[in-house]
Amino acid sequence: MAEGALIDGKAVAAELRESIGKAVTTLKASHNLTPGLAVVLVGEDPASQVYVRNKGKQTVAAGMQSFEHKLDVSTSEADVLAIVEKLNNDPQVHGILVQLPLPDQIDSQKVLNAINPAKDVDGFHPVNAGRLATGEPALVPCTPLGCVILAKKVAPSLSGMDAVVIGRSNIVGKPVSQLLLQESCTVTIAHSRTKDLPEVCRRADLVVAAVGRPEMVRGDWIKPGAIVIDVGINRVEGADGKSKLVGDVHFDECRAVASAITPVPGGVGPMTIACLLRNTVQAACDANGITMPAI
Numbered sequence: 001m002a003e004g005a006l007i008d009g010k011a012v013a014a015e016l017r018e019s020i021g022k023a024v025t026t027l028k029a030s031h032n033l034t035p036g037l038a039v040v041l042v043g044e045d046p047a048s049q050v051y052v053r054n055k056g057k058q059t060v061a062a063g064m065q066s067f068e069h070k071l072d073v074s075t076s077e078a079d080v081l082a083i084v085e086k087l088n089n090d091p092q093v094h095g096i097l098v099q100l101p102l103p104d105q106i107d108s109q110k111v112l113n114a115i116n117p118a119k120d121v122d123g124f125h126p127v128n129a130g131r132l133a134t135g136e137p138a139l140v141p142c143t144p145l146g147c148v149i150l151a152k153k154v155a156p157s158l159s160g161m162d163a164v165v166i167g168r169s170n171i172v173g174k175p176v177s178q179l180l181l182q183e184s185c186t187v188t189i190a191h192s193r194t195k196d197l198p199e200v201c202r203r204a205d206l207v208v209a210a211v212g213r214p215e216m217v218r219g220d221w222i223k224p225g226a227i228v229i230d231v232g233i234n235r236v237e238g239a240d241g242k243s244k245l246v247g248d249v250h251f252d253e254c255r256a257v258a259s260a261i262t263p264v265p266g267g268v269g270p271m272t273i274a275c276l277l278r279n280t281v282q283a284a285c286d287a288n289g290i291t292m293p294a295i
């Protein structure tokens, strides 16, 4: 059998960002509205610093306003909550993102719960999680949204598919399961206590791997012709001793069996920021009673 098609997340994300840029131009011209995204970063985690820098660059490239709050690693929970409150009340800020993980002295859930749900462009607030689960309009978590957009690039209707999501986090596993249910998939959420995970996985027409374990999903776990979406980003040492990025999926083995697969890097990763920008445009439109331009 021919190897599976590559789902080019980098290209899809670039298209999405271009389309977002056009929507922003329209909003500026017709409503004098410039969407604004505020990012709060506490501490100096290197991966978080890279994400935040890229978010800032792409926000500005799409014509939006970017506000960055970089705080010392020892910042108190009260000080972070005070900044969130200020951003909640700032009319130029339509989206607020508090970069995770936060240092140990700060209760992340308390901070996320303090964000105005209407500005919660990460979609992590319980109000947005609840709206997603009940099918009400919601701000939807960015990585899950990116996964579904990529799956629909190769299968425009996911209806009736058996989907297996590996991982049950609030950031990816649970929300992507809700989105796939909305797409009329039959969804199984597998996790570390699942019995015979390879066998469960072999039933899937669509596999979403979001566990954070390098190359855990092997080729013989994949049903021939299945679609494989790899959310993992793991830094490992390659055969040459240099560090490299791999997903949660053993790429070469799974590509040989799948009909389509996302690479790491260049698959789901670039979609996350593009979806964040889309959510910011949505929040800005909702805050001003404007119908969002087509994106």
Ligand code: GUN
Pocket: 097, 098, 099, 100, 101, 122, 142, 143, 272
């Ligand atoms: N850290 C890693 N990914 C994310 C994300 O999507 N949102 C936030 N807030 N923090 C993250």
